[in-house]
Amino acid sequence: DIQMTQSPASLSASLGETVTIECLASEDIYDILAWYQQKPGKSPQLLIYDASSLHTGVPSRFSGSGSGTQYSLKINSLQPEDFASYYCQNGLSAPHTFGSGTKLEIK
Amino acid sequence: QVTLKESGTGILQPSQALSLTCSFSGFSLSTTGICVSWIRQPSGKGLEWLADICWDDGKGYNPSLKNRLSISKDTSNNQAFLKITSVDTADTATYYCARSDWGYNAYYFDYWGQGVMVTVSS
Numbered sequence: 302d303i304q305m306t307q308s309p310a311s312l313s314a315s316l317g318e319t320v321t322i323e324c325l326a327s328e329d330i331y332d333i334l335a336w337y338q339q340k341p342g343k344s345p346q347l348l349i350y351d352a353s354s355l356h357t358g359v360p361s362r363f364s365g366s367g368s369g370t371q372y373s374l375k376i377n378s379l380q381p382e383d384f385a386s387y388y389c390q391n392g393l394s395a396p397h398t399f400g401s402g403t404k405l406e407i408k
Numbered sequence: 409q410v411t412l413k414e415s416g417t418g419i420l421q422p423s424q425a426l427s428l429t430c431s432f433s434g435f436s437l438s439t440t441g442i443c444v445s446w447i448r449q450p451s452g453k454g455l456e457w458l459a460d461i462c463w464d465d466g467k468g469y470n471p472s473l474k475n476r477l478s479i480s481k482d483t484s485n486n487q488a489f490l491k492i493t494s495v496d497t498a499d500t501a502t503y504y505c506a507r508s509d510w511g512y513n514a515y516y517f518d519y520w521g522q523g524v525m526v527t528v529s530s
Contacts, residue, residue, distance in 0.1 A: 392514040399456070
């Protein structure tokens with residue numbers, strides 16, 4: 302199984318700040334990586350796929366990058382609705398493993 | 409408009425079997441490239457993919473639970489089902505169904521249901 306190690310587990314930031322979340326795969330996943338946002342009591346929503354492609358309707362302040370085993374999600378100019386949990390996911394092979402999540406909180 | 413909705417037993421006792429139904433609209437499980445997965449999330453914890461079923465009736469299971477899982481579909485009625493046998497307290501979680509489309513040439517979950525909470529308790 303491909304293991305996905307996500308960091309940090311939690312993050313405090315202020316409105317307008319820029320934050321970065323990291324995801325490390327246990328082997329090369331060839332950019333086949335997705336990022337999801339989950340708000341409390343809601344289901345996860347696809348943000349980014351293929352490491353850097355924005356899903357339909359996702360604001361451009363979200364961006365993804367990386368290659369091989371190392372990937373990151375960057376959120377520019379944090380808005381109130383961005384405070385949520387974020388998960389990376391291996392889209393290359395089953396089982397389709399997720400990172401352990403990053404909880405982004407308001408400072 | 410794609411929608412998915414989960415339903416199933418809310419509270420079970422240890423050793424019982426859990427049956428879940430995913431009812432969906434806006435797509436068909438007979439369309440090439442479409443799959444439906446089950447994913448669960450214990451309260452306050454991360455996401456765990458459990459199983460999937462695809463347009464060609466292909467099925468996949470998480471090896472960590474494979475012997476306890478059974479996935480099936482009713483294409484005519486736009487439903488997918490998951491059965492988990494011999495549940496215990498570790499199976500307490502919110503269970504989601506989600507759609508995947510191989511049009512991405514990869515396995516991503518582009519639409520999710522709202523989730524159904526399942527509690528296993530004696």
